[in-house]
Amino acid sequence: MSLPLPLLLLLSPLLASVASFALPERWAIWRDAANLLSALTTLLLVGALLARAQAGLDSEWRYEFLPRHDFVLRADALSLLFVTLSTSLWLVTTVYAIAYFERGPNLPRFFGFFNLCVLSATGVALSGTAITFFLFYELLTLATWPLVVHKGDDKSLAAGRTYLTYTLAGSVAFLGGILWLTALVGPVEFDALPDLAAVSRLTLTLIFVLCVGGLGVKAALVPLHGWLPQAMAAPAPVSALLHAVAVVKAGAYGIVRIVHHVFGTETMAALGLGTALAALASVTIIYGSLWALVQTDIKKRLAYSTVSQVSYIVLGASLAEPVAAIGGLVHLVHQGVMKITLFMCAGALANRTGITQVSELNGAGRTMPVTMAAFTMAALGMIGVPPIAGFVSKWYLGLGGLQAGAPWVVAVLAGSALLNAAYFLPLLYRAWLLPQRVATARVEELSGTWNLALILPLVVTALMSLAAGLFAATELSPLGWARLIVEGGYL
Amino acid sequence: MTPVDILVPVPLAFIVLSLLAPRRPGLILALAVPAMLVLAGWLVTLPADAVRAVGGWDPPLGILLRADGLARIMVPAAALTATLTGLSALREFHGDTAHGPARAETFWPLFYLIWAAANAAFLTTDLFNLYVALELAGLAAVAMVAMGSVQAALRYLLVALMGSAFYLLGVALVLNRYATVDVMLLADRAEADLVTVLALAAMSGGLAVKAALFPLHGWLPLAHVAAPAPASALLSGLVVKIAFVIAVRLWFEGFAPAASPAGLQVLGWLGMLAVIFGSLMAIRQEQLKPLVAYSTVAQIGYLFLAFPIVGAAADPANAWASMSLHAGAHMLAKAAMFLAAGVLIKAVNGGEIAGLGGCARAMPLTVAAFGLAAVSLMGLPPSGGFAAKFLMVDAALRLGAALEATVILLGGLLAAIYLFRPMAAMFAREGAPEPAPGTKAASAAAFSLALTAVLAGFAGGWLSEIAVIGAPFGTEASR
Numbered sequence: 001m002s003l004p005l006p007l008l009l010l011l012s013p014l015l016a017s018v019a020s021f022a023l024p025e026r027w028a029i030w031r032d033a034a035n036l037l038s039a040l041t042t043l044l045l046v047g048a049l050l051a052r053a054q055a056g057l058d059s060e061w062r063y064e065f066l067p068r069h070d071f072v073l074r075a076d077a078l079s080l081l082f083v084t085l086s087t088s089l090w091l092v093t094t095v096y097a098i099a100y101f102e103r104g105p106n107l108p109r110f111f112g113f114f115n116l117c118v119l120s121a122t123g124v125a126l127s128g129t130a131i132t133f134f135l136f137y138e139l140l141t142l143a144t145w146p147l148v149v150h151k152g153d154d155k156s157l158a159a160g161r162t163y164l165t166y167t168l169a170g171s172v173a174f175l176g177g178i179l180w181l182t183a184l185v186g187p188v189e190f191d192a193l194p195d196l197a198a199v200s201r202l203t204l205t206l207i208f209v210l211c212v213g214g215l216g217v218k219a220a221l222v223p224l225h226g227w228l229p230q231a232m233a234a235p236a237p238v239s240a241l242l243h244a245v246a247v248v249k250a251g252a253y254g255i256v257r258i259v260h261h262v263f264g265t266e267t268m269a270a271l272g273l274g275t276a277l278a279a280l281a282s283v284t285i286i287y288g289s290l291w292a293l294v295q296t297d298i299k300k301r302l303a304y305s306t307v308s309q310v311s312y313i314v315l316g317a318s319l320a321e322p323v324a325a326i327g328g329l330v331h332l333v334h335q336g337v338m339k340i341t342l343f344m345c346a347g348a349l350a351n352r353t354g355i356t357q358v359s360e361l362n363g364a365g366r367t368m369p370v371t372m373a374a375f376t377m378a379a380l381g382m383i384g385v386p387p388i389a390g391f392v393s394k395w396y397l398g399l400g401g402l403q404a405g406a407p408w409v410v411a412v413l414a415g416s417a418l419l420n421a422a423y424f425l426p427l428l429y430r431a432w433l434l435p436q437r438v439a440t441a442r443v444e445e446l447s448g449t450w451n452l453a454l455i456l457p458l459v460v461t462a463l464m465s466l467a468a469g470l471f472a473a474t475e476l477s478p479l480g481w482a483r484l485i486v487e488g489g490y491l
Numbered sequence: 492m493t494p495v496d497i498l499v500p501v502p503l504a505f506i507v508l509s510l511l512a513p514r515r516p517g518l519i520l521a522l523a524v525p526a527m528l529v530l531a532g533w534l535v536t537l538p539a540d541a542v543r544a545v546g547g548w549d550p551p552l553g554i555l556l557r558a559d560g561l562a563r564i565m566v567p568a569a570a571l572t573a574t575l576t577g578l579s580a581l582r583e584f585h586g587d588t589a590h591g592p593a594r595a596e597t598f599w600p601l602f603y604l605i606w607a608a609a610n611a612a613f614l615t616t617d618l619f620n621l622y623v624a625l626e627l628a629g630l631a632a633v634a635m636v637a638m639g640s641v642q643a644a645l646r647y648l649l650v651a652l653m654g655s656a657f658y659l660l661g662v663a664l665v666l667n668r669y670a671t672v673d674v675m676l677l678a679d680r681a682e683a684d685l686v687t688v689l690a691l692a693a694m695s696g697g698l699a700v701k702a703a704l705f706p707l708h709g710w711l712p713l714a715h716v717a718a719p720a721p722a723s724a725l726l727s728g729l730v731v732k733i734a735f736v737i738a739v740r741l742w743f744e745g746f747a748p749a750a751s752p753a754g755l756q757v758l759g760w761l762g763m764l765a766v767i768f769g770s771l772m773a774i775r776q777e778q779l780k781p782l783v784a785y786s787t788v789a790q791i792g793y794l795f796l797a798f799p800i801v802g803a804a805a806d807p808a809n810a811w812a813s814m815s816l817h818a819g820a821h822m823l824a825k826a827a828m829f830l831a832a833g834v835l836i837k838a839v840n841g842g843e844i845a846g847l848g849g850c851a852r853a854m855p856l857t858v859a860a861f862g863l864a865a866v867s868l869m870g871l872p873p874s875g876g877f878a879a880k881f882l883m884v885d886a887a888l889r890l891g892a893a894l895e896a897t898v899i900l901l902g903g904l905l906a907a908i909y910l911f912r913p914m915a916a917m918f919a920r921e922g923a924p925e926p927a928p929g930t931k932a933a934s935a936a937a938f939s940l941a942l943t944a945v946l947a948g949f950a951g952g953w954l955s956e957i958a959v960i961g962a963p964f965g966t967e968a969s970r
Contacts, residue, residue, distance in 0.1 A: 021855075021859075064952040065878075065948075065949060065951050066878055066881060066951040066952055066955065067808065067809055067812065067882070067952055067955045067956070068809070069881075069885075105852070106852060108855075109851070134872070135872040135873055138871055138872050139872060139873065141871075142866065142871060145911075146918065149915065149918045152851075152918050152919050153920055157915050157918065157919060160915060160918075161915060164907065164911055168904055168907045169904060172900045172901070172903065172904050175900065176884075176897075176900055179881075179884050179885055179888055179896070180888055182885065182888075183885065183888035183889045
């Protein structure tokens, strides 16, 4: 075995985290350099990991961290999908975060915990056993809390309290579920389905409820989603990377793992759990969209949209049908890229012009045209307008629903698309077509390093969401990858 | 010579030294720390069957000192805790103008006395020697409490003496019945007759008082809050564990034949009640130090909660290891938390949780220490506390003990509720606390202790292997 690449992949953000904590606050340049260097290194490491996977080499690292329980990092096709997503968006968000905060207070702490979050998300992706997954899943909770309360005002502290109440309760349920299963069938590894034949149906159902209930908190499944809109009190880079990508995706990714690599579609079908989960996901999709409609705060509207969109992934996993599974997996990437764009745009607007409410958006297209163009691209993608990424996900999900004999999925998707249009189009209308209420000078978005570093990341992710849709047919697109995972039998 | 022989005499010698040179605590500590750490490290690496009969006589004439797994976890944990608490005490009492030098001069002999007594309790297998160790540690603890409040100390003394009396009564019954007080000999001779059961009950009652097991915990919050921070760290981290270790020796080694499942279950229930009650009381506190003290009541509960699990398990290795891991991890984390709390309370000039605003900005190292200690106490990964509770839940579920498993998991949730409240207060924007002069050492010590408690979680496999050395069940077959 050569270098333990998966381990190095965790080491890189860890070093950046330690450097951020340890460097004096005024050494901001060095802190920024350490963060960017580590994000770049991680991306290179992921590249190396992908090359190894391409060559058919196994990348695994394990040690016995407790008697009978191994700590396993393994890069399979599914983990590579998630890890590539989180590390590329991490680099983008690091640039954005540096520009967003400029030289504000408490940044050593912020970047220290920010890197710990990335470490946790990477660990979640690479976990080869349920216990390893739990370790990182929990670390993610702990490392995000200081970011949620970063501002230290009453609203943030209250959001932090809600966040912990939900996530820690969820973790306890999840831990109970996997320990129960471990007590019955031995350590749960993701590379082979455990033998569940000897376990009673009731027990299996309860374990499934515990696991998905625990994971559903982070995945923001209704009625466990209450923390997410409140957590928008956090600074924009946190909302962008963590609440659009890392945290909610950790939950969704965990559900995919549980469904496909612990229970397996056959057991799920035998217990009738797939249909139940699909129903829950559908309710969440519609419910989130409805609530997004009535939000007047831009970030809150985006948050409810996340509630709705993340459940596409769960829906894809629960239908037990290959095409739907592809749709769900590819949405893991597509939703991440589009939603991070939207949040970064919202952050840039708030940061440079003070716009936080929907009603203040009038004429914003004239104040910040580049930002609003990126926002428009991502919003249209969310609605499902071809050829942007969101369309591809919905196409596959709908097709999968039909093939699985669940035509109601198409109705859910269509309803959701209508609702998406209903809550996104008014924003675009206000920004581009309505006159400004108070005449504000145009922000020079692309002049000066700070502005450039703030705007470029969101332009990059907007273009990524377009490219993911345009080139969906190629092998290297997220769709090509998701097809490889499903059709290659990695699921 | 082996470290088993001198782990007790060496700290005793330092008592004498600190009495002879009361004005040179730094120098004495500089001698004691490397010596004790080397001895503790040496102890861990001894061959698995290391047993030492003092004076070369086998029991019942000589006294056995035994380096079993429990001792190999507890002695190094105690050495680390004492070392870092000592370092922070050095600064705490050194510049103390309010109380004069007398306070410092009383602290150091007591400090080494507790260290010696703890090592003796962890290594010896003689019921009477265990009594002496328990008593000495208890008296030193009372004296330390008296440095803060004589009233709390007197109350503690009264309760501690009652505990000792019950324990001694049990020892007398045992001596009368079996003509030996050596745990290893008793293991072969003990029968489940009335006298033995009575003796076990009396000793356990006494130990439950000393370990502050619910409902006999009433003295602990008063005493641990009254003592100065380094003393609280020693009392809550180290001293209560002595009674726990003796209880393990009694129930699983000396009196295993008389330790009925019903008796173990009673201890388990008390442990569960302690977890719930201690946590609920901690949640209700408005002051930081009582919160940390009630957390000890809850965490002690886990140790006894594990008793019926170890007793009933077909393969008790993991459950057994979880007890030692929990005792060790709690020792480090709780000492860290008391030290950090001491620094925080000084900085904001009051013990109100609500008044901790701004601490995260002004004193990041101290808050980090508190936070890391909290992670281990809550049993969140990756930490020693997580490893211990994980193994405990795992063992409970293998037995089908769903109630115990639920209480352990819920206890973690309750701990999160009471520990995140002060954390959130520290992150609040209002308030600009000034770190008190001379508290840097305490913060650094607290951080090191908490970090060790967290890092222990990564070595859970290795620590578990050590913990089952010489355990009272076949260790080879059990893995």
